[in-house]
Amino acid sequence: MAKKVIYFDKLFGFSVTAITEDGKLTDCKFTAEDGEPAAGNIYKGVVANVLDGMQAAFIDCGLERNCYLSEEDLPYGCGGLSCLKAGDELMVQIVKPPAGKKGAKVTAKISIVGKTLIYLPGTDFVGISHRLEDDELRENMIFAAKRAKRKGEGLVIRNAAPFSSYKQIDDELNFLRAVYERAAAVYDAAEPRSLICTDFTMPVRVMRDFAGYDVDRIVTANAAQYAEIKELLTILPGGRDIKLELYQGRRDMLDAEGVAEQMKEACSPRVDLENGAYLVIGRTEALTAIDVNTGGFIGNNSLEYTVYQTNLIAAREIARQVKVRNLGGLFVVDFIDMKLPEHRQALVRELEEALKKDGAPFRVLPMSEFGLVEFTRKRTGAELAAFALRPCPMCGEGSDFSYEYYLLCAWSEVLKLLDRGAKTVCAELQPGIAEKVAKNGGFAAAIREKFPDAEVYILPEKNNRAGECRCYTEAPGYVAPKRAIKII
Numbered sequence: 001m002a003k004k005v006i007y008f009d010k011l012f013g014f015s016v017t018a019i020t021e022d023g024k025l026t027d028c029k030f031t032a033e034d035g036e037p038a039a040g041n042i043y044k045g046v047v048a049n050v051l052d053g054m055q056a057a058f059i060d061c062g063l064e065r066n067c068y069l070s071e072e073d074l075p076y077g078c079g080g081l082s083c084l085k086a087g088d089e090l091m092v093q094i095v096k097p098p099a100g101k102k103g104a105k106v107t108a109k110i111s112i113v114g115k116t117l118i119y120l121p122g123t124d125f126v127g128i129s130h131r132l133e134d135d136e137l138r139e140n141m142i143f144a145a146k147r148a149k150r151k152g153e154g155l156v157i158r159n160a161a162p163f164s165s166y167k168q169i170d171d172e173l174n175f176l177r178a179v180y181e182r183a184a185a186v187y188d189a190a191e192p193r194s195l196i197c198t199d200f201t202m203p204v205r206v207m208r209d210f211a212g213y214d215v216d217r218i219v220t221a222n223a224a225q226y227a228e229i230k231e232l233l234t235i236l237p238g239g240r241d242i243k244l245e246l247y248q249g250r251r252d253m254l255d256a257e258g259v260a261e262q263m264k265e266a267c268s269p270r271v272d273l274e275n276g277a278y279l280v281i282g283r284t285e286a287l288t289a290i291d292v293n294t295g296g297f298i299g300n301n302s303l304e305y306t307v308y309q310t311n312l313i314a315a316r317e318i319a320r321q322v323k324v325r326n327l328g329g330l331f332v333v334d335f336i337d338m339k340l341p342e343h344r345q346a347l348v349r350e351l352e353e354a355l356k357k358d359g360a361p362f363r364v365l366p367m368s369e370f371g372l373v374e375f376t377r378k379r380t381g382a383e384l385a386a387f388a389l390r391p392c393p394m395c396g397e398g399s400d401f402s403y404e405y406y407l408l409c410a411w412s413e414v415l416k417l418l419d420r421g422a423k424t425v426c427a428e429l430q431p432g433i434a435e436k437v438a439k440n441g442g443f444a445a446a447i448r449e450k451f452p453d454a455e456v457y458i459l460p461e462k463n464n465r466a467g468e469c470r471c472y473t474e475a476p477g478y479v480a481p482k483r484a485i486k487i488i
Helices: 135-148 166-189 202-210 223-232 260-265 303-324 341-356 384-388 403-419 431-439 441-450
Strands: 004-011 014-021 024-032 042-051 056-060 067-070 089-096 105-107 117-121 125-128 153-157 194-197 215-220 243-246 270-272 278-283 288-293 329-334 362-364 372-377 389-391 399-401 424-429 455-460 470-474
Touching (some): 014 202, 024 260, 117 166, 166 194, 303 329, 384 403, 403 424, 403 431, 403 441, 431 455
Parallel strands (some): 288 329
Antiparallel strands (some): 004 014, 042 089, 056 067, 117 153, 278 288, 329 372
């Protein structure tokens, strides 16, 4: 079984999570802590208008754009759109965050998701995950759920439930019930168009989906998160067997653990494979195109076998990359041409098996006569690119790395040099980015906490390439150029 490690940290206004299996990054999430709408948030919305022709209504939740509520997501017991009119107040929950010019998609069928259960207030219902296929097990779990729930409550049993004791399930049900009851009380007193309940914190969400008996270690660099996770592990299935660590090193935790470099690679269009070959991942409006290249891999056998082995490695890496980047939609992969039909069929099977480990719904089509493989994947949550990339400030058509990406790079590189004994460090960044980094008080304060005697300068450098953060040390008595900005 792969050795799984989960990393948590809080940096300069956002939470970061990284998950590795046998040292390779398999998941990467960033969540801003500035109140941005997220899936799971519950609002006291106001009906803005009802569109019978679209079988939907638009709900004003106080966000930048009105939210979309389809007829199938109306409250339990509602007879259709006729039960709504403009000005009505309604408790709604985000199921799909806003993206681009589209507002968030919401539902009035509230659900509170736990590790083993999904709590559905307002409907007398018991369901069970289709992944639990054993008939006797299904009957026992449904019987137990019916005994545990109250009249008028709904429960969906998740596939993690069989690994939990009845007491753990009861404890989780009581917790989920309390979350909803608190939200309902806040809703009654809240002003219209306001947030009444946010989804669980990043550690809770991630551990709910990923933690369990297959996690070996959890590491956090934040003391508050450490206390929160320590409490969670007492009720999480298998939690008492997971080793929890509070990272106290002076370098950036993700850099010290060898994860930061993999996160940077997941933001790049080029991905190098272990055998010298590489992938090029290109995004368009309609699809994601992935090209497989042999690069420096020449192999030791026939050309056909060399190409086949390269394609197999590429298929596994493609599955990992779409998961790490959280890409969705249609994908077209241009594998290296192979002549043997059995190799083509085996490659498609390998891609299917690799995507299956992800857990997200997908579909793979047979390889075409041109050597192309098409597949689809359902994305959940925001793409990594939404955090790491921004429209190019020069042309507006392409993309450059975001301020947040440069901030993390500067943090990692500055701490690395200071940890090696440097007293004065200069970080060169593109001019607009440099000024923003220099003004980030949290960035300077975090460095000062680890290295109180250090001197750090931010230098605007227009010749820097996209994604580049050049850091170097200077001797004591360094006289900085006028354009340099001293932050500590």
